[in-house]
Amino acid sequence: MKPAPFRYxxxxxxxxxxxxxxxxxxxxxxxxxGQSLIPAMNFRLAQPAMLIDxxxxxxxxxxTVDNGALRIGARTRYSRVEHCAEVARWQPLLAEVLPNxxxxxxxxxxxxxxxxxxxxxASELPAVxxxxxxxxxxxxxxxxxxxxxxxxxxxxxxxxxxxxxxxxEIELPALPARSGTxxxxxxxxPGDYAMAGVAASLTLDANGRCxxxxxxxxxxxxxxxxAAAAAQLLIGGxxxxxxxAAAAAQxxxxxxxxxxxxxxADYQRHLAGVLTRRALTSAAARARQGxxx
Amino acid sequence: MSDENESRAARLSRRAFMQGAVAGAAATALPAAQAQxxxxxxxxxxxxxxxxxAQVMLNINGRSQAMRIEPTVSLLDAxxxxxxxxxxxxxxxxxxxxACTVLVNGRRINSCLSLAVMHEGDEITTxxxxxxxxxxxxxQAAFVEYDAFQCGYCTPGQICSSxxxxxxxxxxxxxxxxxxxxxxxxxxxALSDAEIRERMSGNICRCGxxxxxxxxxxxxxGKSA
Ligand SMILES: Cc1cc2nc3c(=O)[nH]c(=O)nc-3n(C[C@H](O)[C@H](O)[C@H](O)COP(=O)(O)OP(=O)(O)OC[C@H]3O[C@@H](n4cnc5c(N)ncnc54)[C@H](O)[C@@H]3O)c2cc1C
Ligand code: FES
Ligand code: FES
Numbered sequence: 190m191k192p193a194p195f196r197y198x199x200x201x202x203x204x205x206x207x208x209x210x211x212x213x214x215x216x217x218x219x220x221x222x223g224q225s226l227i228p229a230m231n232f233r234l235a236q237p238a239m240l241i242d243x244x245x246x247x248x249x250x251x252x253t254v255d256n257g258a259l260r261i262g263a264r265t266r267y268s269r270v271e272h273c274a275e276v277a278r279w280q281p282l283l284a285e286v287l288p289n290x291x292x293x294x295x296x297x298x299x300x301x302x303x304x305x306x307x308x309x310x311a312s313e314l315p316a317v318x319x320x321x322x323x324x325x326x327x328x329x330x331x332x333x334x335x336x337x338x339x340x341x342x343x344x345x346x347x348x349x350x351x352x353x354x355x356x357x358e359i360e361l362p363a364l365p366a367r368s369g370t371x372x373x374x375x376x377x378x379p380g381d382y383a384m385a386g387v388a389a390s391l392t393l394d395a396n397g398r399c400x401x402x403x404x405x406x407x408x409x410x411x412x413x414x415x416a417a418a419a420a421q422l423l424i425g426g427x428x429x430x431x432x433x434a435a436a437a438a439q440x441x442x443x444x445x446x447x448x449x450x451x452x453x454a455d456y457q458r459h460l461a462g463v464l465t466r467r468a469l470t471s472a473a474a475r476a477r478q479g480x481x482x
Numbered sequence: 483m484s485d486e487n488e489s490r491a492a493r494l495s496r497r498a499f500m501q502g503a504v505a506g507a508a509a510t511a512l513p514a515a516q517a518q519x520x521x522x523x524x525x526x527x528x529x530x531x532x533x534x535x536a537q538v539m540l541n542i543n544g545r546s547q548a549m550r551i552e553p554t555v556s557l558l559d560a561x562x563x564x565x566x567x568x569x570x571x572x573x574x575x576x577x578x579x580x581a582c583t584v585l586v587n588g589r590r591i592n593s594c595l596s597l598a599v600m601h602e603g604d605e606i607t608t609x610x611x612x613x614x615x616x617x618x619x620x621x622q623a624a625f626v627e628y629d630a631f632q633c634g635y636c637t638p639g640q641i642c643s644s645x646x647x648x649x650x651x652x653x654x655x656x657x658x659x660x661x662x663x664x665x666x667x668x669x670x671x672a673l674s675d676a677e678i679r680e681r682m683s684g685n686i687c688r689c690g691x692x693x694x695x696x697x698x699x700x701x702x703x704g705k706s707a
Contacts, residue, residue, distance in 0.1 A: 196532035197599055201525035220597075227556070227595045228576035239532075239551070244600055268589075272655050288658035292684025293650075294592045294643065295577055379658070380683045 191232035197238040200246055207355060209241050211330040214352045219243050221303030222266060224295050251359065254279060257363025260342065263303075263356060266294035280361045282370035282388055286317045289372070292380045304358045305341070308348045308412070311382045315342055315413035317372060319405035320388035324360045329353040335360075342412040367393040367400075371468040371477030374407070375460055377451060383408055384452045385460035387440075389468040391428065391476050400424045404436070406468070409444035409461055416465065418439035429474040437466035524527045539602055542567065543611030553599050560598035562610055569609035569638045573686070580685035583639040586610050590646035592684070609638035609700070612645065620702055621645050628698035632689035640685045644699055647681045657681050673703045 200206035210217055217239035220226060229235040243249070249264035257279045261270060267287055270276050277284040290296065290304075290313055304314045305325065318325075318338040325336045327350055341349050350356060364370065374386030386407040394400035402420040405413050419439035426432050446457035535550045538684050542565050549564040556575075561567050561584065573581035575594045582594045585607040612619035618626070621644045631637045651673055659680035673681075687695065 191559075192554045194552070194554060196531045197597070198532060199599075215561075223595055223597070223600075224577060227597070231556070231575045231594070242597075242600060288680075291577075292580070293647070293681060294580060294583055294590050294684040295595070297589045297591050298595065378683075379680065 192227075193233060193236040195237055197242065198239065199244075201203075201241045203246060203249065203355075203357065204330075206241050206243060206246070207328060207330045207353070207455070209239075210355060211353045213239050213241075214409075217241055219303075219306070219355055221263065221306075222295075222299035222301075224291070224299040225303065243355075252276065259283075259361045260358050261297075261301055261361075262358050263300060265300060265302075267299050267301065268293070269290075269299060271296060279363060280321060281364070282317055282321055282372055282390060283361065285370070286313050286372040286388065287356070289313050289374055289376070289379070289383070289386070301359060305359065306348060306350060308342050308344075308346050308354050309382075309410040310342070310345060310410060310412050310414075312413075313372065313374065313383060313386050313388075313407050316386065316405040316407040317388045318359070318361075319413050319415050320390045320403045321361050321364075322403065323362075325356055326360065327351075327354040328357045328359045329355070333357070339415065345411045348359045364390070365392050366474070367476055367479060369477070371471040371475065373444065373464050373468045381427040384449075385409055385446070385457045385464060387461070387464040387468040389465070389472045391423070391472045393428075393476050397427070397477070399426055399428050399432075402436075404440055404465060406440070406444055406461055406465070409446050409457060411445070411447075414444050414445045418443060419465065423469075428469070428476075430470075433466055433469045433473065436469060437462045440465040474480075501611075536599075538599055540565065540598065540606060541604065542606045543608060544605075549598075552599055553597060555598045556594050557584070557596040557598045557606070558593035558640065561593060561606070564598075567610050571635055571638060573635070573639075578686070579636070579639070580643055581636050582638040583643040583685065587648055588646065588649065590643050590684075607642070609642055612641065619645065620705070621648070621698070624698035624702045625695070628694045628701065629691075630694040630698040631687075631691050634689045636683055636685060636689075636691075640682070640687065640695060642694075643682060643685045644702075647678075647698050648699070648703060648706070651677070651681070651703070675700065678703075688702055 198209055209332040218237040220242045228275045243264055246264050249262035251262045252273050253260045259280055271287040271413050316347055323338045325341050327334055327336055336349050343349055370390045372388045374383035376383045388405050390403045392401045402423040404416040407413055419436040422436045422439055423432055441458055441462040444461045446454040448454035491657055512609050535552045537548055539546055539548050539552055547565055558572055561570050563698045573579035577592050577595045583590050584593045586604050603706040621641050657677060657680045675696050678699050
């Protein structure tokens, strides 16, 4: 099938891309890896009048580490992040989730910023950004601003980005010492979108009790879903089986799954409980071993 | 329908579509999606000079070829319809089957999910470019030897994907199936059957030739390891 006609512009620089977007507004879309946009266009589910191709912007293909905080640019493709030792060291949650996203061919093109801008609540990555406490760096011709992951995902396929804004990079804070993380999902086949998935991050305090906790789920509502009350239940306590079971039960209450052709909403809710328990159990064990992942 | 409902329907159908539920939700939601998208400016009438056909130079299998194409032309359609190389196949046009896999600067990608205009200056290799002087590439020869196909429709994509997959393994990149022992410092992980299956997950074979594909790749990998 053929996409509807559109104007194509290869960005020559970030400034050029932003100027084009400022002029064209909602008529134009940025083209990153194209792994969501092009299939949607091939089937005419999306018919943008103009594409601004970000692929020429080599200077946005980076992963930097500053005191353990990672920054990843808009042109950085999944496969580079997946095989980056620094990512595995500083944000094991991100390293752990990537093999669950699509297949090698798609990871050779798709970008993290494209995925996040797409804001598909079924995707694993937005949930990981919530659990990791990431920030999004948006630029427009008029300036730039940082947006916390918790404020970035507004609704199904809808972000806080304004029509003239581009997501230029993401930042993941350093994982503190005595932390453990885990991502776990159930999908029909590896590489498919999950029926439900959970990202968890735990940090122990000096006494071995839970100092901080975050839990986020994918395919569990109109946005990635933070199970904030469940995480709150854990804080200050010992991370034993009983505490984890209580948090998992609470997480089940916090999700709003819709169901789809592969699974009912009830089954997704059931998965949310089981997977939260498993993710917390692994994350706690990793935190105690000090191996993080 | 209110504007809000329409755009929600459009978004829902996109989501169902990306999850592969085309026969169900997406198909029924499609008219709503199109109604929402059919706004001024999104129509063919909005085409300007930039949407018109332009000269694009593609380097396919070591040969530079000029073609006049519109920006809407996928790399796959440029290869098949404009360069006349029909080895690469279109199975789904949305990234799910891998039949269109080609190598771009040595990396495997789905050519249905890339625009031809994005690939000026890249080195593109298709199934037709793998043999040298009439001699099959070792992966091609192994597919023949191990009978790694039935109808053959997925085969060009399987073979291009395999060539890149073996190079990735050789370069020491791990996969989700790589054992912890292999992850600790062993440079080129030995490819178990589980590794091969994980690394080839982007290529579907409706005939189910998987056991023979794995056998062929095990044989090639065994020779080089
Ligand atoms: C077969 C298949 C299976 C898949 N399976 C999964 C899966 O299991 N899990 C998963 O999470 N994903 C999956 N995906 C989707 C994949 O992860 C996409 O690559 C990703 O969602 C989009 O990234 P991209 O760089 O390709 O963005 P594009 O497709 O280029 O863009 C996506 C959207 O974001 C906008 N955009 C892109 N970059 C920016 C930017 N920097 N600033 C602002 N807006 C921007 C675009 O305009 C577009 O609207 C799958 C895709 C396919 C084809
Ligand atoms: S035709 Fe490209 S992946 Fe199916
Ligand atoms: S050989 Fe027929 S699809 Fe694979």
